[in-house]
Amino acid sequence: MDSSAWSPRARADQEKAIGRCLELASEATSSADVPVGAVVFSAAGEVLGEGFNTRERDDDPAGHAEITALRAAAASLGSWRLDGCVLAVTLEPCPMCAGAVYQSRIGHVIFGAWDEKAGAAGSVFDILREPRLNHWVEVHPGVRAEECADQLRAFFEQFRR
Numbered sequence: 001m002d003s004s005a006w007s008p009r010a011r012a013d014q015e016k017a018i019g020r021c022l023e024l025a026s027e028a029t030s031s032a033d034v035p036v037g038a039v040v041f042s043a044a045g046e047v048l049g050e051g052f053n054t055r056e057r058d059d060d061p062a063g064h065a066e067i068t069a070l071r072a073a074a075a076s077l078g079s080w081r082l083d084g085c086v087l088a089v090t091l092e093p094c095p096m097c098a099g100a101v102y103q104s105r106i107g108h109v110i111f112g113a114w115d116e117k118a119g120a121a122g123s124v125f126d127i128l129r130e131p132r133l134n135h136w137v138e139v140h141p142g143v144r145a146e147e148c149a150d151q152l153r154a155f156f157e158q159f160r161r
Helices: 011-031 065-077 095-104 145-160
Strands: 037-041 047-052 086-091 108-113 138-140
Touching (some): 011 037, 011 065, 011 108, 011 145, 065 095, 108 145
Parallel strands (some): 086 108, 108 138
Antiparallel strands (some): 037 047
16 A cells, blocks of 8 residues: 555545455455455554454454454554554454454444444444444445455355355
């Protein structure tokens, strides 16, 4: 990401961020994990942490792409506080990941496909913008949504054949 012009509100930057997430998501399928990829960026657009789903590979119920990316970003910064950072992810965060985003103080979440069964950024729940909490996240949904949804559909179709 070109940090000189990075803006989590700029559609071109959002699309580029999701492009990297799509690349990461494809790495998850080698271990039969659902293809979800995530990247945490600094406010300047520097990559601080990346991840993809590893639940199957690592037998880890918390092995979600977002959790891996958040942990890597926190390690990179030497702090659990990710104030001003941006999380990009191919699929709307689940309640666990939305809770981790909230706890880390991420400022923006950019995501591709909606998760109509377990999403927690506006579809089923809206943890990231819950008015009773003391931190709110700016949500940028539907970025490259069809590509993200197609990647997920292709993965699940192999089990239906």
